[in-house]
Amino acid sequence: MTTSIISIQDVSKIYANGTIGLSHINLDIAAGEFVVIVGLSGAGKSTLLRTINRMHSISSGDILINGQSIRHYQGQKLRVLRRNIGMIFQNFNLVEHSTVQRNVLSGRIGYYSTWRSILNFFSKADKQKAVQALQRVNLAEKLYTRADQLSGGQQQRVAIARALMQNPQIILADEPIASLDPLTTTAVMNDLKRLNQELGITVLVNLHSVPIAQKFADRIVGLRAGKLVYDKPIEQVQADDFQQIYESTPASSEVRA
Amino acid sequence: MNQLPTQSWTAKWHLKTIIIVLILCGLLIKSAQICEINGSALSQNFSQFFDLLKKMSHPQWSYGEIVLQPIIETIKMAIIGTTLGAICALPLCIFAARNIITNRFITSSIRFILNIIRTIPDLMLAAVFVAIVGIGPLAGIFTLAVFSFGMIAKLFYEAIETIDNGPLEALEAAGANKVQIIVFAVLPQVMNNFISYFLYTLEINVRASTVLGYLGAGGIGVYLQRSLDSYNYQQTAIIILAILVVVLIIDGLSNYLREKLL
Numbered sequence: 001m002t003t004s005i006i007s008i009q010d011v012s013k014i015y016a017n018g019t020i021g022l023s024h025i026n027l028d029i030a031a032g033e034f035v036v037i038v039g040l041s042g043a044g045k046s047t048l049l050r051t052i053n054r055m056h057s058i059s060s061g062d063i064l065i066n067g068q069s070i071r072h073y074q075g076q077k078l079r080v081l082r083r084n085i086g087m088i089f090q091n092f093n094l095v096e097h098s099t100v101q102r103n104v105l106s107g108r109i110g111y112y113s114t115w116r117s118i119l120n121f122f123s124k125a126d127k128q129k130a131v132q133a134l135q136r137v138n139l140a141e142k143l144y145t146r147a148d149q150l151s152g153g154q155q156q157r158v159a160i161a162r163a164l165m166q167n168p169q170i171i172l173a174d175e176p177i178a179s180l181d182p183l184t185t186t187a188v189m190n191d192l193k194r195l196n197q198e199l200g201i202t203v204l205v206n207l208h209s210v211p212i213a214q215k216f217a218d219r220i221v222g223l224r225a226g227k228l229v230y231d232k233p234i235e236q237v238q239a240d241d242f243q244q245i246y247e248s249t250p251a252s253s254e255v256r257a
Numbered sequence: 258m259n260q261l262p263t264q265s266w267t268a269k270w271h272l273k274t275i276i277i278v279l280i281l282c283g284l285l286i287k288s289a290q291i292c293e294i295n296g297s298a299l300s301q302n303f304s305q306f307f308d309l310l311k312k313m314s315h316p317q318w319s320y321g322e323i324v325l326q327p328i329i330e331t332i333k334m335a336i337i338g339t340t341l342g343a344i345c346a347l348p349l350c351i352f353a354a355r356n357i358i359t360n361r362f363i364t365s366s367i368r369f370i371l372n373i374i375r376t377i378p379d380l381m382l383a384a385v386f387v388a389i390v391g392i393g394p395l396a397g398i399f400t401l402a403v404f405s406f407g408m409i410a411k412l413f414y415e416a417i418e419t420i421d422n423g424p425l426e427a428l429e430a431a432g433a434n435k436v437q438i439i440v441f442a443v444l445p446q447v448m449n450n451f452i453s454y455f456l457y458t459l460e461i462n463v464r465a466s467t468v469l470g471y472l473g474a475g476g477i478g479v480y481l482q483r484s485l486d487s488y489n490y491q492q493t494a495i496i497i498l499a500i501l502v503v504v505l506i507i508d509g510l511s512n513y514l515r516e517k518l519l
Binding site for chain 2: 053055079080081082083084085086087089091092093094095096097098102106107109110112114117118159162163166
């Protein structure tokens with residue numbers, strides 16, 4: 001029916017306390033796109049990303065990944081789905097007491113049986129793969145360093161290397177640069193853009209910064225109060241489009257491109 | 258718009274804190290009265306303390322040789338007992354940690370069992386095990402194992418609940434299963450705490466085993482009891498010094514390992 005890698009169909013998410021997280025979202029993302037999602041804090045950006053790898057379940061609607069509904073995935077099927085989707089977090093979420101190598105290898109454990117992984121039987125090929133993943137983010141020399149010895153930007157790039165170990169088709173990045181300074185911000189965004197262009201990985205990034213969104217995105221999607229209020233390819237994006245996304249009065253008109 | 262908010266006078270004068278402190282002081286005084294705590298009884302016969310100290314101030318150094326064997330036995334008992342307890346506590350503490358197991362029924366029932374185990378007095382445990390396996394260090398080992406199990410499990414699950422949950426989320430999002438998440442994201446974060454809690458329990462067990470000796474559960478306690486019963490305080494002094502040395506060694510080891518691993 002569709003060629004899109006991710007198809008979000010009329011998805012709503014209502015939290016247990018009655019808060020509306022997402023409201024009737026429709027969004028189709030083609031393989032290889034670099035999509036940036038913008039919006040205020042609490043607009044539902046994180047929730048939307050997390051419904052794609054089912055870290056959050058949805059209340060209604062459906063989500064298709066590669067044409068398959070993932071809404072009711074459980075157990076092994078759910079783990080295989082997540083294995084194919086890398087995730088990057090605002091706080092990097094590395095195990096700080098472990099070495100960079102172990103952190104990167106941990107991105108691969110979805111491919112291992114429980115016993116082989118906890119006994120640390122990683123194959124030579126995967127250890128080599130970890131080195132290559134680190135080389136891709138220019139951090140190979142930190143292989144045996146403990147993660148907490150690295151700067152924030154370096155930790156985020158290790159997290160990208162960890163996601164790469166999954167051989168992901170999709171990478172979800174939730175505010176990946178919110179804790180970084182401007183210089184490392186560019187390095188991390190460049191890394192994500194390179195993975196998108198060189199490996200063809202579909203990338204979805206949540207951002208606060210409109211200028212950075214405009215610089216890196218193929219397409220910008222705007223959320224406000226759980227609703228999709230903006231969706232345009234980068235060529236059509238106008239500078240003053242963003243007022244409507246960031247406007248604080250909810251009564252203002254909602255435009256869908 | 259740019260006005261300072263007004264503070265109620267109760268908040269301004271920290272009324273709540275003051276009232277709580279006053280209530281606590283009142284409770285303390287009242288409970289002292291109920292328990293008939295009498296300061297003069299302590300001060301009247303305080304000379305007894307110096308008497309004892311004077312007797313102990315001339316340790317019978319030659320007794321050290323005789324004490325060496327039982328103190329080593331005590332250490333062995335403590336190490337085996339603590340290790341057994343820790344090994345059993347490790348899997349259980351994971352099921353008691355609310356950030357790992359979200360099912361409140363499971364965590365609560367395991368915590369309840371642990372509470373029961375910690376309630377059983379170690380002297381009673383020792384008596385039971387002496388009755389089961391007979392007089393000797395084996396009874397002491399089992400006692401210490403059960404005692405350490407209850408204590409370590411609690412310390413461990415509380416340590417697990419303080420960890421950063423971010424890495425757990427990251428691994429879950431990467432398709433890891435529960436066991437893999439525990440091994441790759443939980444254990445590395447709590448290993449230091451586990452080691453220091455293990456050594457702390459070991460230290461407590463060395464001291465506890467002196468009491469267990471009274472019940473015939475082996476170790477240095479038998480000798481301590483003997484020296485106290487015969488008012489041979491020069492020997493008591495040696496035993497206390499020997500225990501002090503062991504406690505100091507464990508403390509040093511704990512500090513060293515924590516520095517190495519942190």
